[in-house]
Amino acid sequence: MKNRSLKERFFYFYGMKYKQLSKEQFEALHVEFAQFLATQQIDVEEWNAIKTEKPEVAKEELNIFSDIVWEDVLNRTNYLEHFSQQSVNLFKCDDENIYRIVAQVNKQDFDFFKEDDYRWFINNTNHPSIEFFKGKKKYEKERNLELFDLIQKGSVISDGKLYEGLYKLIN
Secondary structure (H helix, E strand, O other): OOOOOHHHHHHHHHOOOOOOOOHHHHHHOHHHHHHHHHHOOOOHHHHHHHHHHOHHHHHHHHHHHHHHHHHHHHHOOOEEEEEOOOEEEEEEEOOOEEEEEEEEEOOOOOOOOOHHHHHHHHHOOOOOOEEEEEEEEEOOOOHHHHHHHHHHOOOEEOOOHHHHHHHHHHO
């Protein structure tokens, strides 16, 4: 437990906050992971030994790093989008509240996942088959946990252009 931050000690006792990154995500962040290990005073030789001799410790280090990465990503997340066949849920996430716009297309055979249908939606937002709903709520639990939950349910981080464009349209 020496040389561990308060956050890392919390993890050690209470477990993972989010979920472990995938192998591909770790590979993409290999430089950052090496820097993280260096802060733990673990060099390449020691890391290879830990992976072989103490896989539970290796898993713990991977989990701590994953939580740190997720926390950083979620702290910088301001917008999320979730598309289904006939609706899109758009979220604006500030520090205290999450704002939601839902666009529902009530048109037979419409599919947001088809490029032509999506383009039709963008060009016909005043069409009577499109309904908009909006709402706001305070976070019920920690902000980043709620955002992570939305991501786990299929939302993706976005630049917010669609949210802001629809917000202007319906206000």
